[in-house]
Amino acid sequence: MNMNKSVRRAFLQLLVCFFLLAAFAFAQNGGELRFCLRSEPKTFDPALVDDDASVAIRYLTGGVLVRANRKTQDLEPELAESWSVSKDSKQITFKLRHGILFSDGSPFSAEDVAFTMQRLMDPALHSSTGDAFRSGSGTVSTKIIAPDQIAITFPAPLAGLEHLFDQVAIMSAHSPKKEGAVLGPFMVAEYKAGSSVLLKRNPNYWKKDAAGRRLPYLDSVRLDIQPNRDVEMLRFKRGELDLINSVDSDYFDRLAASSPQLVHDAGASLDYEFLWFNQVASAPIPEYKRAWFRSVNFRRAISQAVNRDDLSRIVFNGHAQPAVGPVSPANKFWFNSKLKAEAYRPDAALKRLQDDGFHLQNGTLFDKAGNAVEFSIVTNAGSKPRERMAVMIQEDLGKLGIKVNVVTLDFPSLIERISQKFNYEAAMLGFRNVELDPNSQMTIWLSSGDNHAWNPQQKSPETAWEAEIDRLMRAQASTADPKKRKESFDRVQEIAAEQAPLIYLINQNALSAVSNAVAGANPVILNPQTFWNAERLTVNSQARASR
Template identity: 50%
Template sequence: MNILPLALLACIALHGETGGTLRLAIRSEPKTLDPLLVADEPSELVRYLTHAPLIRMNRPRQAPEPALAESWTISDAGRRVTLRLRRNVAFSDGSPFDAADVCHTFLRLPETNSPSAEPFHFAAGRLTCHAQGFTVILQFPAVLTGVERLFDAVPILSSRSSSKDRAGLGPFTIVENKAGAYIHLERNAHYWKRGADGRRLPYLHAVRLEMQRNRDLELIRFRRGELDLIHSLDAESFERLRAEAPGAVLNLGVSLDTEQLWFNQAPAAALPGYKKEWFRSTAFRLAVSDAIRRADMVSVVYRGHAAPAFGPVSPSNRNWVNAAARQPSAGPAAALARLEKAGFQKRGDILYDRAGNPVAFSLITNAGNKSRERLAAMVQQDLAAIGIRVTIAPLDFPSLIERIAKSFEYDACLLGLVFDDPDPNAQKNVWVSSAAQHQWNPSQKSPGTPWEAELDRLMQTVASSPDTGKRKQAFHRVQQIAAEQAPFVYLVHRNALAAVSPRLRHTEPAILRPQLLWNVEFLRIE
C-alpha cells in the first residue's frame, strides 16, 4: 500500500527531469534542411539541434570543447589536425558513426556553397582526410588559423545511412515539418552524450519551433505562456516585460554585433562629384563621427541596454579589443572645428563646402526596424547641430541591398553587422578591399587607398599567422586604422536581451548564438 504513492512520486519526479517540450519562435522558415548548406539563422538553429560537430564552441567560455572528437592536436602550423573520435556513437537512425563519416563530410566541403564551408574552399584534391580506425587526420593545403573554431559549424553527416542528411548526431531529430507553421523535433534516442547522472541526454522530450514573424506577437505569446523563450528582445519589449515579470528577462551583456553608418565611396556610384569628395574626405567622416552623441543613443533608443561603439570590436570581446583605439567622440564643437579646417563653413544653420554647396545627404536604412529608424533620427538631429541636413529614407530589405550591393544609388547607409565568432577572422570580409562586405567600397580590384592596402596586409596576417601575438598586433592596428579613417562610423553595440520562462531550467546564457540553446541537451522544463 505504501509503495504505490512512492512509485507515483518517483514517476512525477522522473517526468519533471526528462520530459517537457520547449517551445520557441523562429522568424522565418528555414531555407534549407541540408545541414551543409545552411546560411540563414533558422536553418542554423535546426542544424544545431539535429546535428553535432567534432569540436564545439563553449559559448560562455568562448573556447572550443570536445564533442564527437574526444581530443585533437593541431600541427604543421595549423595545416594538420589529428582527431580521436568517440566510440559507440550512432546516428539518429541507428547507423554507426566512425572516421569514414568524418572524411565523407570534410571531402564534401570544398564543393559546398555555404558560409560555414567557405574556409574549406580549397582546390579539388588538396584537402586530404585519412581515416585510421577512430583516428582522423585532416591535412589542409594552407594554414587555417583557429581551425578548431571553424569545426563548430561543420556537422558530421553519415556516409552510409539511407536517410543521408536527415540522420544526425545532434540531441534532437525532426519528426514533423509543417511548412510555414512549425517544426517539431523529438529527442534523439541514440544521442551520444550522457549527463553527470549517467543518463542519456537530452533531458527535454521535444523542441517545437513555431514560425512567428512578428516580434510583438511573439512577445504576446510568451506572456501567455505559449512560448518558453525569446532569443533576441528589443530594449523596449525587454523593459516592458521586466516591469511585469522581472524573473523572466535576461540581460546577457554587450553583444559582438555592431550598428554603424557609412558613406558611399564606390567609384561607380552615380553621385555628384562634390558629394564623392565629401565622402572620401577623412576629415568629413571623422567630423560626422565626432558630432554623433552615442551615449544619448544608448539611453534613448536602447534604454541603457547597449554600449557606445567607437570601433569594430565590442568591449565584451576582451581578447581582441584594442582599448587604445576606442576614442570617444569629441562633440559637435570639435566636429565643426575639424570641418572648418577641411574647408567647410557654417553660415547660419547650414554647412557649406568649399565650392558653396550646402552639405546634405540621404541616409538609407531598413524599414520596419524600430531601433535603426530611431538611430537614424538621432543621427539626423546630431548632424543638424553642425549644419548638415540628413534625409532619412527607410527602404525594404531587397531594395536596400540592391542599392548598397549592386546599383550604389545611395549617399549613406545605416545598418548592423552580426558576428557569431569573437575571432577577428570573422571580420576578414569586412576589411579586405576585394571582399563584397567591404561596404563603403566593395569588391575592389586593387586597394583604392594606402590605408586599405595596409588593411589587406594586416588581415592577411590575421588570417594566416599561427602566432597569436602577431595576429593580435595586426588586428589592433586594424582597429587603429578604423578609428583614424572612420570608413564606418560605429554607433552602438547592443546588448543581447532574452526572455526565459521560469519553467526552463539549467540555462547557461551566452552572448554567442544560439545564446540560450547552446547547451540544449541539458535544459529541463519543470
C-alpha cells in the first residue's frame, strides 16, 4: 500500500515535471515576430544587397562564416569553425563546420564559399559587398584545400580582412533554388510587393542552444513594408508590431512617457551628423568664399561657434552626444580617447576669425577684402532633425555676424550638387556607419576618394595634411597588426580634429522600442539593434494581445 502511494507520488511528480518542461518548451518555441521595413527590399540576392531593407533580410536569412557579435563587437565563428589570416594580410583560410545543410537540404561545403566569393568579385555583378574586398588590381583567387577548408587570396593586403566576412552570406553552388537556399535562421517564404515579406524558420539551421534545442525559437518573422513612421508607431502602440529598430527621439520620449518599459536607449551610436565646406578648386563659387572655406581658422571657428550641447538637448531631446570625430566613442577599439568634442566657445571662434583678417561691423562679419560673410547650408528636405539643426546653427553663427541661408533640397538634387556639379557652399548630412573597421571609411579619407566630401577625386593631395592622411590610411590598411593600425588611425582622427575638413556635430543615440511580448531582446548600438539575436528571440502572443 505504502509502496503504491510512493509510486503514485513519484508518478505525479514526474507528470508535473513533464508539464513544466512542456510549458517551458512551449514558451520557448513558436511565435511570429513582427516589425516594419521602411522601404521595399530591392533584392533578395545577398550579393546585390545595398539598401537597409535588403540588409535586414540578408541578416535574418544569410549564413556567414564569421559574425561580429553586435553586443561585444568581437568576431565569432559561425559557419567557419576557425580561420587564420596570413602575415601579409593577403590570404585568409577558413576551416568549415561539418554536416551543415542549406534550407533546401543541399549540403554546405568549401565549394559554396568559393562560388560565393567568385560571384561577389565578378565585376559584371557590381556588388557593393564585393567592393569591400577590392584591395588592388588583380583577381581574387580561391583554393579548396579540402571539402571543409578553403583559402581565399587577395591581390593586395586587406587589413581587418576577417571582419569583412560578416557581410558575406554564403550561397549554394548547386542548389536549383539559388538565393532561395540559405544557411541563416530564417528563409523567405512569401513576398507581397509593397506589402510584406514573410520569413519562415529554416528547419535545417545548424545552430543549437545550450540545452541542445535547434534554433531559431521563432516560427516566422513578418516584415511589413511601411515607410511612414507615424503609422509604424501607431501600429506598435496597438500591439500589431513587436519592435521598432530605430526610433526618432520625439517618438521615443512620447512612448517613454506612457510605457517606459518598452523603450531602450543604448547610448551613442556609430552614426554621426556633420557639416562641411566646399573646397573644390573648380567649384562655381566666388574665389573669396573658397578662400574662407580653405582656411583652417575659418573652419575651426565655425566648429567652435556651434553649440553641440544645444543640438543634442533640443533637436534630439538629449538622446545624442556631441560628436568628437569620425569614430564614435561607441566604437570601443578604434575611438581615439584622447580627443574631445569641440566645446562651444563663440569668443574663441571670433578670435580665430580676427586672426584671419575678419572683422565685425554693425553686427555683420566682413572678411579683410570687405565681403560680408554669408553662405548657404544645403541639406536634404524631409529630415526634421537635420532641418532643426540647420536652423540652430543659423542662429549660432548669426551671433558671430555670419548670415547663413538654409536650403533644403530633394535628395537627388542635393547629391548632384555635392558630388557632381560641386555647386554648393556648405552641406550638412549624416553618415550611417555600419562598420567598425576604419577601412570602411577609405573613400572618405583618401584624397582620391569619391566620398572625400570637401574636395573629392584629387589627382594628388592638394594639402600637406591630406597627403599625411593618405599615407596613414594606406599604412593602416597594409598591416595586420592591430596596434599599428590603431596608431595610424588615431593620428588620422587627430588631423581631422586639427583641420576640421568635416565639422562633426553629434552622434545620435541608438533608440529602439521592443514590445514586452518579446523575450530575449537585448537592444545594442550596432545594426540591427533590436533583432541582432533574432534566432534566440521568442514572442508571447498572449502578452501581445493583452497590450
